[in-house]
Amino acid sequence: MSKRWYSEHRSDPWRRKARQEGYRARSAFKLKEIQEKFSPIRLGDAVLDVGCAPGGWSQVACELVGNDGIVVGVDLQTTSPMDGAFFIIGDIQDKIIQDATREAFQGRVINTIISDISPDISGRYDIDQAVSIDLVTMLCDFSLPLLNPGGAFITKVFQGPGLDALVRALKRRFSKVHRFSPISSRNASSEIYLVCKNLKPHHGGLIQTVGDEILDSLAKDGIVDNSNDDEIIAKTGFSVHRKD
Template identity: 60%
Template structure:
């Protein structure tokens, strides 16, 4: 089997794998350079974008979580929810509506997010212990019932690169969820379809009793994103993943596909694992 080299850092950063597998994504943060006239026209006609503006939702992505909630009823009154990559606050808003005043929502992002009524928002890197400590302080002794994440990389326009970084981010959030989520809890994350996603699904199935893929109606027709709906966190990881982090398990899956993972030398340029944020118009 021909083997492809894929590089990772000690933080298990995953970068480009092979040729593009789908039309390139566009980066909402740099529209003039990356987005076509056709995308602009479709975006202006987008009913979810218009609805978000008319109803005061911070982003069209809020409707993805609303559709997930309508289908699965995962968030309940009084729940404690952690939203990873919360900027600009669309999912945080929806979570606050679902858990009510008796619940608690904590949002975390590298980018400053305008205050969301009923939520605590933390600016920080979810992979750093200092940020986890801030989360624990905000919890005030309560346990987390659900970890949700509409996380996405800063899109480069190369699908192979974007999909690989998305896989890394989603796997990183899964490992975070395993640290902070109470047994029986719920985990929702976005991932781009492509190489390695089956490894992520396997890792999730070893940690939750029920794992499904779901594409909300509000996802763009041109998007290859899917959401993993993971219910009932197990008290211990199943035998297949025992003793491994989700990142280690996904790396093993990739090696089984003929993709070699390597550690980068110190000082090499990287595409930041720290870019854990959600863009407004994804």
């Protein structure tokens, strides 16, 4: 770690505040800001928290849903146990983990999906940004079918190519989509949160997946070439997953 990282880390007021108030991560305050402005989480809700470790967002979600609610978190990393929450370790892109996530709700419909998912930072912004869009797209196609009509979806995403297409795809499915930058995000950060409220019944009657919509849009912008059905050629850092 660099000297600069250490001094920024030590002097970070949000980190200090998190320690003082017993939160596991400074990011807890980002969800608190989102909740204050948009109220996506209600008492008694069933909440899916994707990219949950070390558990700051899950702590805030548990406080908001109360004893009748449930919080299920998924992360590649281990999250220490927490009253009111159930954690799954694994990759949310993995079918086995997706099945385990569904089962953890024990038949309850999900009211709110919160995701602070972040790729492993490679240091090349074009690649990290493309992976971020890719992860969020996959998350939409996995999780939105599990969300109750009227439900909310909140996700972090890195700004850049594909973001406008993602927002357009979400606007077709939700009545309201807001782009929000919490003040507790680091100044230099290029992350943004999409806060989507009120999932339309039957997802607005759409047939195309979010992934396909974004791919079409990226192809129109010349960022990928999807003219060949068998192969999609990425012209930038985009990794493109083909559904079987």
